[in-house]
Every structure is written in structure tokens, then in C-alpha cells.
Amino acid sequence: xDYRKVxxxxxxxxxxxxxxxxxxxxxxxxxxxxxxxxxQQLKFGxxxxxxxxxxxxxxMNIYTVRQATQGLADYILEQDGAARGxxxxxxxxxxxxxxxxxxxxxxxxxxxxxxxxxSLRPTPxxxxxxxxLHCIAGIVITASHNPAEYNGYKVYWEDGAQITPPHDKNxxxxxxxxxxxAQVKTMEEQxxxxxxxxxxxxxxxDDLYMEQLKNQxxxxxxxxxxxxxxxxxxxxxxxxxxLPVRRVLQELGFTQVTVVPQQEEPDGNFTTVPxxxxxxxxxxxxxxxxxGKVDADLVLATDPDADRLGVCAKDTKTxxxxxxxxxxxxxxxxxxxxxxxxxxxxxxxxPALVETIVTTDMAKAVAxxxxxxxxxxxxxxxxxxxxxxxxxxxxSYHYVFGLEESYGCLAGTYARDKDxxxxxxxxxxxAAFYKKQGKTLxxxxxxxxxxxxxxxxxxxxxxxxxxxGAAQIQERMTGLRKxxxxxxxxxxxxxxxxxxxxxxxxxxxxxxxxxxxxxxxxLYFELENNAWCCVxxxxxxxxxxxxxxxxxxxxxxAEEKLEALKADLI
Numbered sequence: 001x002d003y004r005k006v007x008x009x010x011x012x013x014x015x016x017x018x019x020x021x022x023x024x025x026x027x028x029x030x031x032x033x034x035x036x037x038x039x040q041q042l043k044f045g046x047x048x049x050x051x052x053x054x055x056x057x058x059x060m061n062i063y064t065v066r067q068a069t070q071g072l073a074d075y076i077l078e079q080d081g082a083a084r085g086x087x088x089x090x091x092x093x094x095x096x097x098x099x100x101x102x103x104x105x106x107x108x109x110x111x112x113x114x115x116x117x118x119s120l121r122p123t124p125x126x127x128x129x130x131x132x133l134h135c136i137a138g139i140v141i142t143a144s145h146n147p148a149e150y151n152g153y154k155v156y157w158e159d160g161a162q163i164t165p166p167h168d169k170n171x172x173x174x175x176x177x178x179x180x181x182a183q184v185k186t187m188e189e190q191x192x193x194x195x196x197x198x199x200x201x202x203x204x205x206d207d208l209y210m211e212q213l214k215n216q217x218x219x220x221x222x223x224x225x226x227x228x229x230x231x232x233x234x235x236x237x238x239x240x241x242x243l244p245v246r247r248v249l250q251e252l253g254f255t256q257v258t259v260v261p262q263q264e265e266p267d268g269n270f271t272t273v274p275x276x277x278x279x280x281x282x283x284x285x286x287x288x289x290x291x292g293k294v295d296a297d298l299v300l301a302t303d304p305d306a307d308r309l310g311v312c313a314k315d316t317k318t319x320x321x322x323x324x325x326x327x328x329x330x331x332x333x334x335x336x337x338x339x340x341x342x343x344x345x346x347x348x349x350x351p352a353l354v355e356t357i358v359t360t361d362m363a364k365a366v367a368x369x370x371x372x373x374x375x376x377x378x379x380x381x382x383x384x385x386x387x388x389x390x391x392x393x394x395x396s397y398h399y400v401f402g403l404e405e406s407y408g409c410l411a412g413t414y415a416r417d418k419d420x421x422x423x424x425x426x427x428x429x430x431a432a433f434y435k436k437q438g439k440t441l442x443x444x445x446x447x448x449x450x451x452x453x454x455x456x457x458x459x460x461x462x463x464x465x466x467x468x469g470a471a472q473i474q475e476r477m478t479g480l481r482k483x484x485x486x487x488x489x490x491x492x493x494x495x496x497x498x499x500x501x502x503x504x505x506x507x508x509x510x511x512x513x514x515x516x517x518x519x520x521x522x523l524y525f526e527l528e529n530n531a532w533c534c535v536x537x538x539x540x541x542x543x544x545x546x547x548x549x550x551x552x553x554x555x556x557x558a559e560e561k562l563e564a565l566k567a568d569l570i
Contacts, residue, residue: 003038006057010038015181016063020055036466044068044175045539046168047382050143050152053095060095060151062102063181065141068153069103070184071175072137073110075167078174081136084158085113087201089126090141091240091305092266093151096120099141101189103153108192109185118202120266122240122306123154124410124419125209127385129201131160131415132208142305145277146541148270161385161416165518206244212414213248213422218340219433223253226432233296234424235260235287237276238267239304244421254428258294260286270304278303278310278407281323288312288321298431298441302420307381308407309420311427313441322442327360327457329427330403332445334363336430337401337411338370348398352391354384356404357517357524358534358547362448362455363403369452373397378499378520379536381408385416405457405547449555453530456558457549460570465542473537473544480523480535489550489565491531497524531561533569546570 010016011024027033037056042049042064049068051060076082088104090096097120104114115133117126123140130138138156146152155163155171163171178184192198214220232249234257236242242264249257262272263286270276273283278301291299291312299312299321311329312321324332334353341347352373355363367374375397377383384402391397403409408418411426427441434444449455464472484496486507497504497515499522504513522536530551537544548565552558 003035007034007038010055016055020061020063023055044071044172046164046172047162047380047539048153048155050146050150050541052149053151060099060153062098065099065102065153066106066184066186067178067181068175069106069139070110070178072139072155072171073107073112073185074177075171075174076107076112076136077110079136082110082112084134084136085115085199087115087126087129087133087135087138088141089117089121089123089129089138091123092120092238092268093141093143093304094148094268095151096141096268099151099153100139102186103139103141104198105189105192106184106186108195108197109187111197113197113199115199115201117205118200120240122244122419122421124307124415124417124421125205125244127156127160127415127417127419128209128212129205130156130158132205134158140305144305145275145279145303145308147275148268156417159385159389159416161389162380162382164382164386209414210244210248210251212412213425214251215414216411216422216426217252217429218337218344218346219429220252222432222436223429226435227253227255229256230254230298230428230432230435231256231258231294231296232428233258233260233287233291233294233299235263235301236306237273237278237283237301237303238263238265238270239276239302239306240266241302241306241420242266244306245300245302245424248421248425249428252425252429258290258296260290262286276304278308279326283310284312284323291321297435298427300424300427302424303407306420307418309409309423309427310407311441313431313445315442316440324441324445325457326403326405326407327362327455328445329407329423330405330409331360331362331366332441332448333409333411333423333426333430334401334403335366335448336426336433338366338372340433341400342370348400350397351400352387352397353400354387354402356380356383357522359403359405360455360457361530361532361549361551362452365452366448372400376517378517378522379404380539381410381418384410388413388416405459454552454554454558455549456552456555456562457547458562458566459548460546460566461538461543462546462570463541463543469542473542476544477521477523477535477537484523484525485568487568488525488527488533489531489561489568491527491529491565493525494528495526497522497526499524527565531565533565
């Protein structure tokens with residue numbers, strides 16, 4: 001059926017509510033907008049849905065949410081998981097509560113129990129809850145750090161991690177089979193409650209989650225001594241982090257915590273920021289202004305679903321605040337954990353540090369220094385969570401820490417997704433630890449550079465929207481595969497890893513071997529002098545991403561090398 005016929009069906013079919021039909025009828029003469037809304041079904045990827053909120057098959061709305069949930073329900077029933085149930089959380093975005101309830105009631109309509117949070121919660125708390133309640137699956141309604149017009153739908157499996165093989169492909173296949181809204185089941189909330197299928201959860205789970213966060217603390221004794229001297233500015237960027245972050249810091253004993261008042265309350269329009277992402281410099285304007293007023297030691301920002309943490313630390317020599325990348329904050333926490341656990345004898349046997357292939361190579365140097373196994377996985381924290389399960393199943397390693405460049409990390413195994421709340425806690429503890437030595441977090445970072453080398457990384461994202469954009473992204477990937485560069489940024493390409501074909505090719509000898517990782521549309525170039533770059537399409541947005549990293553002998557040297565590599569790559 002062509003997109004115009006589908007559009008006209010949505011405009012007239014009484015299955016769709018009056019507001020939806022009126023929204024679409026107003027577009028009758030706007031053929032380009034109609035095409036964009038209906039040229040495809042919003043794709044259910046390996047992580048779930050993500051798209052612009054609005055009416056249409058290529059939009060996030062109650063109908064596409066129900067359709068995806070019906071596919072998930074069909075798979076859960078095949079796995080005999082109805083009685084175990086599904087935990088559901090949501091963030092501060094527009095329509096998040098409505099989408100969460102629609103998902104719950106669709107599952108209930110299929111006879112599957114649900115546990116829906118009473119109000120917004122961080123994504124990592126949902127990961128913890130799936131494990132705590134022994135659910136078969138979990139759902140989070142969030143578009144993470146995307147702009148305000150987006151929302152999304154993430155699926156978790158029983159281990160608390162986002163779905164990985166074989167469940168991701170199997171669920172995707174079931175969702176694809178839901179081609180008619182007549183296949184979608186739902187029920188009224190009162191009937192679902194009376195049937196013992198619809199449950200509301202809240203404070204009891206918060207308390208359990210909070211205890212798990214505090215259990216990751218290595219030196220709780222230092223915090224009361226230094227708490228009055230550590231000034232912290234925090235912004236939840238209108239998201240879910242406000243209550244849990246403030247609570248964990250308060251219960252640990254930090255007393256000088258100031259929250260950016262304009263960004264404290266949940267707001268799905270994110271009215272004070274153009275883009276609610278701690279990776280975006282513009283998101284820091286209000287927090288840094290407040291930090292200057294209160295003379296803060298560190299400034300923290302979490303994204304809307306509180307799984308990513310951004311950090312700025314004061315440089316006491318210049319009085320300026322240095323913005324850390326996710327690589328910097330992640331490796332700072334990693335080194336602190338490895339060093340202090342080694343010192344106090346709490347490092348487990350066969351410890352492992354897990355990172356994604358696009359994360360800083362400094363982690364390799366740090367892990368090697370402490371005799372910790374370093375394991376690389378594909379991009380996406382779900383693969384780090386998957387490693388924890390593998391370790392438990394085969395009793396090979398003990399997970400100590402996991403990090404990815406996109407501002408995500410996890411200390412502990414209580415959850416299986418990145419957790420900004422525990423990252424806040426660990427960084428504030430580290431700040432107290434270093435302040436007792438007369439150092440700032442930036443001083444500690446400089447110490448790491450001096451010891452391990454000046455590693456620096458970058459990311460450039462190119463957005464290519466619509467039908468033509470998807471084709472252009474594939475053209476770029478195909479071109480790099482057919483004609484891989486021999487030099488990038490003045491550095492020789494030593495090897496090419498093509499994860500789609502699972503082949504690593506030595507560019508000097510021509511010899512090939514396996515990449516050792518699952519199949520994925522990713523190209524990775526190994527360069528001389530500890531440099532590298534990686535190219536992949538985004539799995540959730542119409543974007544192609546270019547990652548790159550170098551190792552220099554100083555901050556300036558690393559910056560020059562990185563800029564040369566970037567200029568040649570993009």
C-alpha cells in the first residue's frame with residue numbers, strides 16, 4: 001500500500017482517535033510531510049523504537065507503541081514469561097507517561113503482568129528493577145539525550161541488559177509480524193488491576209536501588225571529613241536524575257550540593273536548553289554560571305533518563321572549568337576504582353574492565369598497569385551488560401567496571417546498563433579523595449596523562465534525514481569498504497576491521513583474521529602511533545558517526561594530531 005493510501009486510512013478510520021485524525025487532516029496539502037510520516041513503519045531496531053512524536057506510521061504515538069508492544073508480548077508468551085511480568089519506567093519527555101501506560105495495558109491485554117513506576121525514574125533503576133523483580137523483560141519510555149520532539153522505547157531482557165542476540169532479532173521478527181492494528185490487544189486499567197495484571201511500584205524499589213548505589217562506595221569514611229569543602233553544582237537538565245542524585249549524595253554525607261534551579265523540574269520541552277545532552281556545550285550555560293557564583297569544585301549534568309553523566313572540573317591555576325569528555329570521566333573513575341580496590345584488598349579474582357571499541361585506548365593502559373583483563377565489545381552499553389552475564393555463566397572473570405565514550409559507565413553489577421547516578425557518586429567520592437590530597441579532579445586527570453600518555457578522542461556526527469539520507473549513509477559505508485584509505489591524518493593505516501564481514505585485514509601483509517566480535521555495520525581503521533578511527537551508522541537516528549583517537553606527548557600535541565585526523569576523515 002502506498003504512503004498516501006495509508007495516510008488517508010489514518011484520516012478516516014475510527015480506530016484512530018479524533019485528535020490524531022484532525023492532526024493528519026491538517027496536512028492534506030503538505031505532501032512532503034505526509035510522505036515522511038508514512039513512507040515507512042517506524043523501525044523497531046535491536047534496541048527498540050526512537051522517533052519524532054506525532055501521528056503516522058513513522059512517528060512515536062500510542063498506536064506505534066501498542067504495535068511494538070504486541071510484538072514483544074507475542075515473544076514473551078512464546079517464552080512462557082507472562083507470570084514473571086514486565087517492569088516499565090519512563091522519563092520526563094512529552095507523552096512518556098501515556099506511552100508507558102499504553103505499553104502496560106497492551107501487555108495486560110495479552111495476559112502478561114506489568115509493574116509500572118508511579119512516576120518518572122532513571123533508566124538504570126529500571127535495569128535494576130527487572131533483576132530485582134525477576135521479570136522476563138523491561139521497557140523504558142525515553143529518547144535519552146535526543147531533542148525535545150523525540151521519544152523512544154527501549155526493551156530489556158531478564159538479565160537487566162538491553163536486548164541482545166538471540167532475543168533482539170526474535171523480538172524484531174515478532175514486531176514485524178504485527179502488520180494490522182486489529183492484531184493489537186489492550187484492556188482497561190481497572191479491569192487489568194482487578195485481574196492482578198497491572199501493578200504500580202515506587203518507593204520500595206527506590207530504597208533498594210539506593211542501597212545498591214551506596215554499596216559501590218570505596219572510601220565512605222573520607223566523605224564526612226571533606227563534605228563541607230567539596231562544592232558541587234548539579235543539573236538534571238529537566239530529567240529524571242534530580243531526586244536520586246540528590247538523595248545518594250545527601251545520604252553519603254555531601255552537604256554543599258547546589259542544583260540549577262531553572263533546570264530542576266521535569267520538563268519535556270527542555271525549555272532552557274536547545275539539546276538536553278551533556279555532550280553539548282550549550283547545555284552547560286546555566287550550570288557553569290552558577291558554578292562561578294558558588295565557586296564549585298565540580299559541575300555535573302545528567303541527561304533526561306539519567307544514564308549519561310557530563311562533568312566539568314575546576315582548573316585552580318586558571319580558575320576556568322574544564323569540560324571532561326566521556327572518555328576522560330570514565331577512565332578517571334576506572335583508574336580510581338582499580339587503584340583503590342587493589343590497595344585495600346577488595347579487588348576480586350580475575351577482574352575485568354569492559355569498554356566499547358570506540359572508547360579511549362587509555363583504558364587499555366590503565367587495565368594493564370593493574371593486571372586487569374581488558375575486554376572490548378561493540379558500540380552500545382548492552383554489550384557491556386552482556387559481558388557481565390557471560391562472566392557469571394562461565395565463571396571466567398569478575399566485572400569491576402565498564403565504560404563507553406558516550407558519557408556512560410557502570411560500577412557494580414546491580415544493573416546492566418550505564419548509570420549516571422552511580423557515576424555521580426563515584427566522581428564525587430574521587431573528588432573528596434583527591435581534595436584531601438590538595439588536588440582537583442582536573443589535577444588527577446593531568447596525572448593520568450603524565451603517567452599513561454596524552455590520549456585524546458573525538459566524534460563527528462553527520463545527519464542525513466529521510467529516504468535519501470539512508471541511501472547516502474550506505475553509500476558512504478560502501479565507498480569506504482571498496483576503497484579503504486591507506487593514510488589518514490598523515491598516519492599509515494595498518495589494519496582494517498570490517499565487523500560486517502567479520503574480517504580484520506592487515507594492510508601491510510594482506511593477511512586476514514576474524515574480528516572476534518558479532519556482525520555489525522562498523523568499519524575500524526588501526527593506524528600507526530596508537531591512533532585509530534571508526535565509522536558506523538547510528539542504530540537509532542538518521543546519522544553516520546565518525547570516531548577517532550590519538551596519543552600525544554602533550555595536550556597540544558594530541559590536539560594537533562586529532563585535528564589532522566578529523567580533517568582527513570570527514
